[in-house]
Amino acid sequence: MKKFAVILAASGLTLAACSSDSEPETEAVEEADSAEEAMTDTQDTEDTESDEEGGSVSVDEGIFNVEVTIPASFFNEEEDLKQVAADAEAEDVKEATVNEDGSITYKMSKTQHADMLQEFSNNIDELKNDIPESGDYPSIQAVEASNNYDHFTVQVDQEAYENSFDGIATMTLGISGSYYQVLDGVDVDDYEVTIDIEDAETGEVFDTIVYPEALDEMGEE
Template structure:
């Protein structure tokens, strides 16, 4: 459970919604102001620089633009992918999410299939694990250059007994409901 809370917090701190544009040697990621609400902007800037972000610009609309080298961006993407893979493995083996028996994802982390004991799942808090997957997937996509207007994560919940998908959740739409 700690991994998912940590992943969620990292995603919020570094801010999920980002627009990436890749130059010849630099990558720019703009963090919308809406994801900085309640955050100390100076602390966010300090944290970004501590993570290897070369330059952080505060924009007039309250957003922040992170400018980093392509190599720093590549390292960041590798770290995000490794963290997601680790979370997936932990989710499959952890006693915290007893209804979940398997999790798979596509290479873009835009689609996940979670195999569960449906009855146990519906009577537990294991849905929080799904939220962690979705946030991680959105975070990965946005830092990978997906347009914030186009990014999405689809999670299919499959019953382990019948093999049938009993629910499909699409993020970020589900967060707005």
């Protein structure tokens, strides 16, 4: 599962990256967030739960705040988690706490959470457009995605695809879709990303890749 962190870092899809690329909020939104902060000071918040191995994902939605806990398995073992938390707080996240199990809990307003998901969605949409247009993966002609990025269809020239290393592009799609679902609150034991490889000429699906099983299989090799 640590491969998540390596590929995620390579693709540049991190929580801090999403928040740093977002557009400035309007004064109305800023005022709303300020009001949320003031009222939140008087309310009790529920504890975000995680298991002893840092394997659970929690999105705790209060009245005004959202707490997102990313499990330890999504971070590189050599990564400085305190620096990751500090970088997040330097952006739009209200608070980032490193937990004893190696997970990190991010506290933000509902507006910030919605903006973060939208920015991540935009990044994935840009990615699926860039893959066939960049020329780096000649056999891939188009990429389609479901609304919550739990399913991708990659249309390819089958012969060219099977005689190339273009399949590496599907790894980035699988990791990106997985991370989006985690941020959106899908439990770590329930999320799944299916990638169908389709012959563009015949419309036949000749290969299917499922994450996170694909990463587990890689770890066993």
